[in-house]
Amino acid sequence: MSDYITTYTGKHIDPVHPISDLICIEDIAHALSLICRGNGQVKTFFSVGQHCINCAREALARGYSNRIAFACLLHDASECYLSDVPRPFKKTLTGYKEQEENLLNLIYLGNLLTSEEEKKLIEIDDDMLWFDLTYLLNEKQTKQQPEVHITIDYKVRTFEEIENEYLELFHYFMR
Helix, strand or coil, X not given: CXXXXXXXXXXXXXCCCCCHHHCCHHHHHHHHHHCEHHHHCCCCCCEHXXXXXXXXXXXXXXXXXXXXXXXXXXXCCCHHHHCCCCHHHHCCCCCHHHHHHHHHHHHCCCCCCCHHXXXXXXXXXXXXXXXXXXXXXXXXXXXXXXXXXXXXXXXXXXXXXXXXXXXXXXXXXXX
């Protein structure tokens, strides 16, 4: 039994002790396009990659900086190596948050957000979650519908489409 995972591009990464040189946007885009939101407990497939793309597009539509939008695109990138863990369960996992933060620090390449920028990212993530819960699970929300500035499309798309769109957005921010 090995202490690493083999990524899409063939890299061997120990998610507990990651090395920044092994972090690869192609691995992130590919994996997130194939990981289903809500631990798969949704009425139709909707990937973590689609969610991240929506978050980044919403940040841009709100007039936030490219830095915030870029962070929105990458905010769940650690799930490429740790998988998607539902929020209620994630809270109970001792050490998980630290592992997730460690990976995100490597992935963001030192482009960490200020606390004010982090609040904006969390607000967008929570707003997108409201729509995901409502439209993917038919869940009644107690919170009022948030105002969003993009059209959220829950049409099932191929993982290749999502992977390519994710990479295009990433390269847009890296220009």
